[in-house]
Amino acid sequence: MVRLLTGLLALMSSCLVIAPVNAQETEYAIEEVRPDIYRYTAGSYRSLFWVTEDGIVVMDTLSTEAATRLKAELDARFDVPVRYVIYSHSHYDHSYGGEVFDEPCVTFISHDLARQSMEISGAQTVLADLTFADEMSLTLGDETLHLQYHGQNNGAGSVSMLIEEADLLYVVDWIVVGRMPWTNLEGYDIEGMIRSTCDILAMDWDVFVGGHASIGDREGVEHYLGYIEALHAAVRDGMLEGKSLETLQAEIELPEYSDLLNYDAWLADNIGGVYRMLADQNYILKRPEVVEGMQSE
Ligand SMILES: [Zn+2]
Structure with a gap:
C-alpha cells in the first residue's frame, strides 16, 4: 500500500474519493449514506461509522492502515470522540486495526463467538470488552443500533447491525x-x-x-x-x-x-x-x- 496525501482530505458534499497515485494503490473514500451515517471504503473493503451526539460508533476497523487513516479523518472532521468499536465478525481482514481506537473511553463490542475465536486464534487486534449471544441494542441520543446474530454463515460470530431510525443495515461478507x-x-x-x-x-x-x-x-x-x-x-x-x-x-x-x-x-x-x-x-x-x-x- 502506498501512502496517500492526507493533506488532501476534506469532506466534500457527500462523497470524497482520494485518487491513488497508481493503479496498485488502495483507494480510500468516505461517503455519507444517510444523515450522520458514513460508509468508509478502503480498497475493496467497506466499513461504517455513525456520528451521534453521544459519540462515534465505528463498525469494523479493517486494518491498522485503514483504521489510522479513518481516525485522522474522524479527529479532523467531528468534535465528538469515538465511543464504540464493533466488529462484524472474527476475520482479521475486517477486525484488525482495533488498537488505533484503543482508549479508555472506547468500548469494543463483538459477538461472544467472535471474541472467543479471536482470542483462541491469537488475533492481533483489541478483543471485545462487551459481548452478546443473540442480540443487543445500543442507544445513542434517542436513536438505536440493534446488533443481531443469525447463526453460522461466515467466520465466527458474524452479526448484522441495524441503525433503526435510518432503516440502514450493515452486514459483512455473507451478503454482497x-x-x-x-x-x-x-x-x-x-x-x-x-x-x-x-x-x-x-x-x-x-x-x-x-x-x-x-x-x-x-x-x-x-x-x-x-x-x-x-x-x-x-x-x-x-x-x-x-x-x-x-x-x-x-x-x-x-x-x-x-x-x-x-x-x-x-x-x-x-x-x-x-x-x-x-x-x-x-x-x-x-x-x-x-x-x-x-x-x-
Ligand atoms: Zn470480507
Whole structure:
C-alpha cells in the first residue's frame, strides 16, 4: 500500500474519493449514506461509522492502515470522540486495526463467538470488552443500533447491525449486493448464508451497506438470495445424482444471475465451494443412497 496525501482530505458534499497515485494503490473514500451515517471504503473493503451526539460508533476497523487513516479523518472532521468499536465478525481482514481506537473511553463490542475465536486464534487486534449471544441494542441520543446474530454463515460470530431510525443495515461478507460471493467460498457456510439472508429479509430496513461491493436495497438482497439458493440447489441435486465436481462445473449455468459482477470468473469456484461444503459439512457423498447410486453408475 502506498501512502496517500492526507493533506488532501476534506469532506466534500457527500462523497470524497482520494485518487491513488497508481493503479496498485488502495483507494480510500468516505461517503455519507444517510444523515450522520458514513460508509468508509478502503480498497475493496467497506466499513461504517455513525456520528451521534453521544459519540462515534465505528463498525469494523479493517486494518491498522485503514483504521489510522479513518481516525485522522474522524479527529479532523467531528468534535465528538469515538465511543464504540464493533466488529462484524472474527476475520482479521475486517477486525484488525482495533488498537488505533484503543482508549479508555472506547468500548469494543463483538459477538461472544467472535471474541472467543479471536482470542483462541491469537488475533492481533483489541478483543471485545462487551459481548452478546443473540442480540443487543445500543442507544445513542434517542436513536438505536440493534446488533443481531443469525447463526453460522461466515467466520465466527458474524452479526448484522441495524441503525433503526435510518432503516440502514450493515452486514459483512455473507451478503454482497451486485457481486458474486467470494470465489470458492472459503470460510463460508452456504446453508447458514441462506438461512441468515432469509432472516435479514424478514427484518425492517431499506438501505443495505455491505463489507464489500455496492450499497443496495431489498431487491438487491433478494436477488443475491435467489442466486445462493439456486447455486446450492443445483450443486446439491447434481451431487445426489452422483455427478462429479468437474461435471457440475461444466454443466451448471444460472443465467438469471449473470448480471452479478464476476459471474463468469467465479461461477466455477462458487460451485466448487458449495460442493466442498456439502461434502465436508453435510457428508452428502457418504450417504448410503448416494454411495450406492455412484457404485451402480
Ligand atoms: Zn470480507
